Amino acid sequence: xxxxxxxxxxxxxxxxxxxxxxxxxRDLTWSDCGRAFRKLRGVIGHKAHKGGVSENDVGRxxxxxxxxxxxxxxxxxxxxPVTVDRPLIVPTPRTRMLQVLNxxxxxxxxxxxxxxxxxxxxxxxxxxxxxxVWRAIEGVDRSLLLYQMIDKFPEHPKIAQGLRERHGxxxxxxxxxxDIVFASARGLWKEKKAVNPQSYFFPNGASEIFRKTTVxxxxxxxxxxxVGFAGAVGTSLDIDWVGEIARRRPHYDFVxxxxxxxxxxxxxxxxxxNVRLEGRVEHESLPDWFGKFDAAFMAYRYNExxxxxxxxxxxxxxxxGLPVVSNRLPEVEPYGNVVHVVDSPEEMAEALDRAIGERHxxxxxxxxxxxxxxxxxxxxVAGMERVIDxxxxxxxxx
Numbered sequence: 195x196x197x198x199x200x201x202x203x204x205x206x207x208x209x210x211x212x213x214x215x216x217x218x219x220r221d222l223t224w225s226d227c228g229r230a231f232r233k234l235r236g237v238i239g240h241k242a243h244k245g246g247v248s249e250n251d252v253g254r255x256x257x258x259x260x261x262x263x264x265x266x267x268x269x270x271x272x273x274x275p276v277t278v279d280r281p282l283i284v285p286t287p288r289t290r291m292l293q294v295l296n297x298x299x300x301x302x303x304x305x306x307x308x309x310x311x312x313x314x315x316x317x318x319x320x321x322x323x324x325x326x327v328w329r330a331i332e333g334v335d336r337s338l339l340l341y342q343m344i345d346k347f348p349e350h351p352k353i354a355q356g357l358r359e360r361h362g363x364x365x366x367x368x369x370x371x372x373d374i375v376f377a378s379a380r381g382l383w384k385e386k387k388a389v390n391p392q393s394y395f396f397p398n399g400a401s402e403i404f405r406k407t408t409v410x411x412x413x414x415x416x417x418x419x420x421v422g423f424a425g426a427v428g429t430s431l432d433i434d435w436v437g438e439i440a441r442r443r444p445h446y447d448f449v450x451x452x453x454x455x456x457x458x459x460x461x462x463x464x465x466x467x468n469v470r471l472e473g474r475v476e477h478e479s480l481p482d483w484f485g486k487f488d489a490a491f492m493a494y495r496y497n498e499x500x501x502x503x504x505x506x507x508x509x510x511x512x513x514x515g516l517p518v519v520s521n522r523l524p525e526v527e528p529y530g531n532v533v534h535v536v537d538s539p540e541e542m543a544e545a546l547d548r549a550i551g552e553r554h555x556x557x558x559x560x561x562x563x564x565x566x567x568x569x570x571x572x573x574x575v576a577g578m579e580r581v582i583d584x585x586x587x588x589x590x591x592x
Contacts, residue, residue: 196321196344196378196398196399196506197321197344199571199575200575200578203571203572204575204579209275209313210277211276211316212277212278213281213303213330214279281299281303282299283295283299296329297325297329297332301333304331304334308334314335315335316337317337317340317582318331318334318336318338318339319342320339320341320342320368321342321343322347323343323364323365323367323368324361324364324365325360327364337586338582338586340373341374341376343369343375343376343382343386344378345499346498346499346501346502346503347361348362348365349499350499351429351430351499352429369386369389369393370389370390372390374393374582375390375393375394376393376396377393377394377396378396378398378503378504379397379525380525381501381524392585394578396577396578397504397509397525398504398505398506398509399506399569399570399573400506400513400570401510401570402513402570402571403481404480404481404484404513404514404566405513405567406481407481407515407516408485409485409515409559410485411554418447419445419446419489420446420449420486420487420488421446421447421448421449421488421489421546421550422450422451422483422484422489422490422516423448423449423452423490423492424452424490425451425505426452426453427450427452427455427460428453428454428455429455429458430495430499430503431495432493433459433460433462435493435542436448436450436463436469437462437466438539439491439493439539439542440463440468440469441466442539443546443547447470448466448469448470449470449472449483450463450469450470451472451473452473452475454473480510484510484511487516488517488553489516489517489518489546489549489553490507490511490516490517490519491518491520492505492507492520492523492526493520493539493542494521501524502524504525505520505526508526508529508533509566509569509570510566511566512562512569513566513569514566515560515562515566517549517552517558517562518534518549518562519533519534519542519549520533521535521537521542522535522536522537531565532558532561534548534549
């Protein structure tokens with residue numbers, strides 16, 4: 195998730211507190227039980243730490259982040275750790291009384307963190323513009339409120355219709371009242387710029403580890419071409435489109451890396467002999483996988499949610515030097531010089547033929563890596579920090 199990449203890089207130069215909880219956005223389902231159990235186990239385990247807070251517990255927090263209190267570290271050069279706090283709340287966004295209760299619990303925990311660590315005027319950074327978050331940060335003496343908008347989350351397919359109007363109200367509230375808005379898609383940025391002049395476009399990026407992707411010197415003619423996808427196999431992926439291109443190219447192997455949403459029917463993909471669903475793989479192992487791919491593809495559903503989403507996988511593919519084929523999305527079209535953009539499964543199958551032929555063309559690979567490098571998280575976070583520094587110095591009006 196983009197917020198984890200941002201948090202990890204901010205922690206190299208700042209003291210970061212990450213408030214880790216989940217259940218405040220959407221109705222939970224049976225598929226969330228495992229995650230809820232891990233969350234409860236984590237909360238109980240953290241009781242061994244003072245105040246339920248653990249030092250150096252960065253990793254990849256599994257919950258949502260109603261607010262991260264960011265505070266510069268006075269000690270250099272050793273990077274400050276991320277301190278993760280896991281308060282226990284009732285995991286539902288439905289009942290107003292529970293919203294008040296959950297908000298009070300989080301508000302108390304944040305204020306306690308501020309006192310315990312002697313923080314003066316922290317920067318509050320959130321990617322969740324919901325009522326729970328506003329209640330959690332209300333009354334906290336902060337220097338800036340920063341809203342990082344990574345998608346149009348009220349339109350997410352898993353958000354119930356009955357919750358969208360409420361989430362939409364608070365999303366507008368945060369957009370108007372935040373001191374800084376970071377939008378990860380151009381469409382989002384244009385919308386937010388109209389209501390908040392201090393809105394900035396910073397796309398979802400790629401981890402620097404993809405620079406290490408190595409490609410075999412040449413593809414053996416006896417080996418079947420491998421076409422890859424990395425990401426959740428869920429509601430955002432057009433499963434029918436994937437099946438269609440796999441049927442059109444039976445001599446290609448299609449490898450999908452990522453957890454499979456139990457609510458999505460992928461049974462017909464499993465019946466295709468040239469499709470492999472590998473399940474979840476560790477992020478650090480993706481460069482090794484990408485080195486085995488001859489091309490990568492993206493086939494996302496086009497809806498109101500996906501229209502405002504910048505695919506971080508595109509940045510990762512490009513930084514790894516992979517040829518990329520994508521269906522037409524607003525956030526992909528500006529990269530048409532290094533991505534094959536298509537409008538149908540038939541066009542995607544034909545574009546994959548061309549992309550596979552480009553795999554060992556160093557000139558086109560270098561162009562892809564150059565664009566991917568401009569989308570690296572290190573560059574994106576450095577740009578974010580410059581905006582924040584300017585705001586704290588009074589260079590921009592907040």
